[in-house]
Amino acid sequence: MAFLLRRCFTFFVTILIVMIMTFLVFRIIPGDPALTILGMDAEPEQIAALEKELGTDRPLYEQFLDWAGGVFTGNLGESLRFSQPVSELVIDRIPVTLSLAIMSIVITMFLAIPIGIYSAKKQGSWVDTALSITTQIGMAIPSFWLGIILMLIFGLTFKWFSPTGYVPWSENPSEALNSLFLPSLAIAIPQIAVVVRYLRTTMIEQLQLDYVRTAKSKGLKEKSILYIHVLKNALIPVITIFGMIFADVLAGSLVIEQVFALPGFGRLLISSISYRDLPLIQGMVVIIAFIVLLMNFIIDILYRWLDPRIELK
Amino acid sequence: MLNTKSIQLKIGATFVSFLFLVMIISLFYLPYEVNYMVVEDRFLPPSLEHPFGTDNFGRDILSRIMQGSQTAFLVGFTAVSIGGIGGTIIGAIAGYVGGWIDEIFMRIMDAMMAFPGILLALMFITVFGSSLTNTTIALGIMSIPGFARIARSGFIQYKQFDFVKAANGMGASHVSIIFTHILPNVLSPIIVAASMSFAGAVLAEAGLSYLGLGVQPPDPSWGRMLNEAQSYITKAPWYTLAPGIFITITVLGFNLLGDGIRELRDPRK
Amino acid sequence: MSESVLNVNNLEVNIKSSKGTFPVLENISFNINKGEIVGLVGESGCGKSMTSLAIMGLLPNQAKWTKGEITLSSKQLQSLSPEEMRKLRGNQLAMIFQDPMTSLNPVLTIGYQLIESIKLHLQYPKAKAKTYAIDLLTKVGLSRADKLIYQYPHELSGGMRQRVMIAMALVCNPTLLIADEPTTALDVTIQAQIIDLLKELNKKEGTSILFISHDLGLVHDLCDKVFVMYAGEIVEQATVQELFDNPQHPYTKGLIQSLPLPEKKKERLYSIPGTVPGIHDRGQNCRFSSRCPHVTEHCTTHHPSQIQISKTHVVHCFLSEKGGTTSG
Numbered sequence: 001m002a003f004l005l006r007r008c009f010t011f012f013v014t015i016l017i018v019m020i021m022t023f024l025v026f027r028i029i030p031g032d033p034a035l036t037i038l039g040m041d042a043e044p045e046q047i048a049a050l051e052k053e054l055g056t057d058r059p060l061y062e063q064f065l066d067w068a069g070g071v072f073t074g075n076l077g078e079s080l081r082f083s084q085p086v087s088e089l090v091i092d093r094i095p096v097t098l099s100l101a102i103m104s105i106v107i108t109m110f111l112a113i114p115i116g117i118y119s120a121k122k123q124g125s126w127v128d129t130a131l132s133i134t135t136q137i138g139m140a141i142p143s144f145w146l147g148i149i150l151m152l153i154f155g156l157t158f159k160w161f162s163p164t165g166y167v168p169w170s171e172n173p174s175e176a177l178n179s180l181f182l183p184s185l186a187i188a189i190p191q192i193a194v195v196v197r198y199l200r201t202t203m204i205e206q207l208q209l210d211y212v213r214t215a216k217s218k219g220l221k222e223k224s225i226l227y228i229h230v231l232k233n234a235l236i237p238v239i240t241i242f243g244m245i246f247a248d249v250l251a252g253s254l255v256i257e258q259v260f261a262l263p264g265f266g267r268l269l270i271s272s273i274s275y276r277d278l279p280l281i282q283g284m285v286v287i288i289a290f291i292v293l294l295m296n297f298i299i300d301i302l303y304r305w306l307d308p309r310i311e312l313k
Numbered sequence: 314m315l316n317t318k319s320i321q322l323k324i325g326a327t328f329v330s331f332l333f334l335v336m337i338i339s340l341f342y343l344p345y346e347v348n349y350m351v352v353e354d355r356f357l358p359p360s361l362e363h364p365f366g367t368d369n370f371g372r373d374i375l376s377r378i379m380q381g382s383q384t385a386f387l388v389g390f391t392a393v394s395i396g397g398i399g400g401t402i403i404g405a406i407a408g409y410v411g412g413w414i415d416e417i418f419m420r421i422m423d424a425m426m427a428f429p430g431i432l433l434a435l436m437f438i439t440v441f442g443s444s445l446t447n448t449t450i451a452l453g454i455m456s457i458p459g460f461a462r463i464a465r466s467g468f469i470q471y472k473q474f475d476f477v478k479a480a481n482g483m484g485a486s487h488v489s490i491i492f493t494h495i496l497p498n499v500l501s502p503i504i505v506a507a508s509m510s511f512a513g514a515v516l517a518e519a520g521l522s523y524l525g526l527g528v529q530p531p532d533p534s535w536g537r538m539l540n541e542a543q544s545y546i547t548k549a550p551w552y553t554l555a556p557g558i559f560i561t562i563t564v565l566g567f568n569l570l571g572d573g574i575r576e577l578r579d580p581r582k
Numbered sequence: 583m584s585e586s587v588l589n590v591n592n593l594e595v596n597i598k599s600s601k602g603t604f605p606v607l608e609n610i611s612f613n614i615n616k617g618e619i620v621g622l623v624g625e626s627g628c629g630k631s632m633t634s635l636a637i638m639g640l641l642p643n644q645a646k647w648t649k650g651e652i653t654l655s656s657k658q659l660q661s662l663s664p665e666e667m668r669k670l671r672g673n674q675l676a677m678i679f680q681d682p683m684t685s686l687n688p689v690l691t692i693g694y695q696l697i698e699s700i701k702l703h704l705q706y707p708k709a710k711a712k713t714y715a716i717d718l719l720t721k722v723g724l725s726r727a728d729k730l731i732y733q734y735p736h737e738l739s740g741g742m743r744q745r746v747m748i749a750m751a752l753v754c755n756p757t758l759l760i761a762d763e764p765t766t767a768l769d770v771t772i773q774a775q776i777i778d779l780l781k782e783l784n785k786k787e788g789t790s791i792l793f794i795s796h797d798l799g800l801v802h803d804l805c806d807k808v809f810v811m812y813a814g815e816i817v818e819q820a821t822v823q824e825l826f827d828n829p830q831h832p833y834t835k836g837l838i839q840s841l842p843l844p845e846k847k848k849e850r851l852y853s854i855p856g857t858v859p860g861i862h863d864r865g866q867n868c869r870f871s872s873r874c875p876h877v878t879e880h881c882t883t884h885h886p887s888q889i890q891i892s893k894t895h896v897v898h899c900f901l902s903e904k905g906g907t908t909s910g
Contacts, residue, residue, distance in 0.1 A: 210685045211685060214750075215687070218671065219699075219702065219703065
């Protein structure tokens with residue numbers, strides 16, 4: 001219980017710091033947000049009107065409490081560009097980005113875990129070396145370039161997948177899957193490389209431990225030793241890197257949505273930057289940070305729950 | 314995977330030296346002027362005259378790639394310097410002083426890490442506008458938490474060592490202990506992190522410039538070249554190759570260099 | 583004589599290192615009869631564990647069995663396929679290890695680790711396997727076995743874990759149990775309990791035990807016969823009685839002398855000077871010559887052959903050849 005309480009406490013403190021940081025970056029540093037939005041040559045009346053609208057004429061702490069209270073109740077203010085509540089705009093875009101993130105993680109797990117095990121099993125062989133080179137390259141390739149190439153090959157040349165655009169799941173699930181597959185793969189490939197390397201290392205470490213010798217002396221089959229005894233030990237530390245992977249996948253989708261013209265979170269965020277739609281950007285940034293922290297929180301607890309050596313209570 | 318240690322280091326060093334050489338040459342010599350447009354030479358495929366072909370304005374892609382290496386090195390080097398110095402100072406203070414200062418500093422670092430990938434940079438660019446300088450500063454700030462964590466764990470480890478306690482007993486100042494006694498010992502993981510961060514900064518700059526939020530025209534950038542290449546992908550598919558390959562070998566080179574240095578320093582792994 | 587359970591004849595194992603191939607075990611021959619407890623004694627690095635791994639068919643990749651035969655109840659182990667060898671392990675041939683803290687899988691329950699063995703070798707259905715697992719745990723002296731099967735190794739003490747290891751080894755009532763320093767990592771009181779348990783098993787089930795140890799005191803308490811190993815060879819073999827009454831090899835004498843006995847409480851504990859020569863520095867001499875207090879020039883150039891002291895007592899030492907010179 002002590003751990004849970006402490007972890008909840010740090011979770012909330014970190015969220016608070018994230019909110020303060022986001023607030024300060026958007027309110028203090030640029031000097032006058034109204035000026036920033038309207039540009040240097042704005043009329044004083046215009047500025048005063050916008051300040052009133054944004055509430056920037058009030059004391060800073062009041063503004064923060066106002067905004068923070070809004071964040072917790074789901075009121076993120078109104079977009080300047082769309083004149084629509086930020087929360088509505090965000091909810092519209094969530095299905096695309098969330099589908100992209102989930103598909104990327106599913107692809108990552110389905111490919112990385114078997115490849116990682118295989119690489120560890122064949123440790124030192126030429127297959128292992130080839131996989132090691134491939135994963136190094138996989139981590140170095142920019143995912144948006146990978147996206148462009150995948151689109152060129154599978155979307156435009158072979159026409160197996162739709163090169164751009166998005167079809168909602170509610171309209172046509174198979175079309176939706178088709179439109180999301182290439183971008184998900186582009187996001188997933190660098191993550192696959194990370195997981196393969198990590199899993200391989202932990203598997204090899206585990207294979208040298210005493211309990212493996214015990215399992216062999218019991219006459220267990222190679223398969224049960226590898227897939228039950230060793231894999232269970234090796235996957236527990238792998239879970240910890242899934243927090244980082246989730247964050248990377250989310251960040252990856254910000255750019256990949258641009259490559260494949262998917263109407264998600266990222267596209268809304270990037271396009272809002274040139275419009276200087278501060279309330280919208282601020283709201284989206286806080287939401288993404290919140291999701292990342294929440295995922296890390298869940299994974300921390302999951303890790304402790306799965307590892308019998310660590311007491312959760 | 315016998316002897317991957319030396320191989321990783323060698324390949325990494327080779328790639329980095331090659332790119333450094335390209336960058337140095339580009340300072341003195343370029344096959345064509347980077348912004349020299351020849352309308353009738355638009356979308357020329359790779360040839361002897363234009364090894365990587367020409368772009369939508371008829372500009373030589375090779376020359377722009379070479380010029381782009383300057384941007385990559387400038388952004389990488391400056392961002393790593395900002396992140397490395399800032400992060401090491403924060404980590405050193407947090408680790409050395411400990412207590413509530415450590416707690417506050419590390420909470421702030423945790424909060425910064427909650428903004429995944431380029432999000433922190435996007436926030437910065439929204440506020441200050443997109444330019445080479447702002448992008449570089451943003452990427453530098455983005456890499457602070459990574460360095461801070463590494464420096465902090467090193468300082469926590471070393472401050473308990475006898476030679477540090479001895480220096481303390483002999484009346485050495487805290488600043489002198491931090492800089493002359495502990496820092497040299499934690500430098501090698503910081504150097505490894507610097508190499509990896511360089512790779513990360515190049516990748517992030519490419520991403521931002523691809524989105525049109527990083528380096529602005531007319532400065533050539535590999536990331537922005539990919540953006541242009543995508544618009545003409547069916548007309549000139551080769552345009553996308555050179556920038557992508559150069560980003561990849563830069564990132565790969567610095568990653569391998571970092572891995573190689575780490576394994577050289579820590580023979581156990 | 584009673585029937586032989588394990589016969590090792592002229593076993594030789596080579597190990598490959600960056601400097602070349604070197605023998606780690608040479609001329610290893612010994613016999614274990616049904617119901618016997620046999621001790622294999624020596625310092626660390628002398629090849630005790632390598633011998634046990636060779637019998638188990640679990641030699642590390644760099645090591646290779648190059649010569650000799652191992653016979654387990656009339657089965658020639660060198661002629662078995664890896665699959666046949668696997669089926670033998672945990673069945674007729676079982677082993678327990680030095681460190682019970684690391685020898686069990688930390689993320690699987692005691693019950694799972696025991697039941698998987700039962701299901702594999704005996705093909706029991708789940709419920710029957712569970713009952714049998716609880717029986718086994720009770721048999722090795724663990725109480726509340728029905729609760730224990732749901733627990734993880736870290737929730738148990740070292741002594742309890744070693745008992746679990748023994749229970750796992752007993753699944754198929756093995757003809758031979760190899761115990762590789764099973765008490766080294768345990769407290770003295772727990773040590774005595776585990777030794778008693780092994781004795782009891784031997785008496786009740788007639789299990790033959792190969793007890794590997796560096797502690798002659800424990801061997802004295804437990805074993806019928808002893809083999810003393812030094813630098814990859816057996817240098818002396820005898821019954822426990824003979825070995826302690828009339829030790830022949832200077833190395834054996836050194837080991838006995840270094841035992842902390844109550845009557846020599848005030849003396850400084852004896853220790854044999856020097857260390858076991860590494861596998862790279864073993865030549866055609868007596869391997870103990872570098873540390874032997876009675877070394878002669880002959881010892882440094884010739885390898886001693888076997889000398890029969892009695893029907894059950896054999897030694898490899900030039901000093902015993904002349905008879906009587908060894909009384910010192």
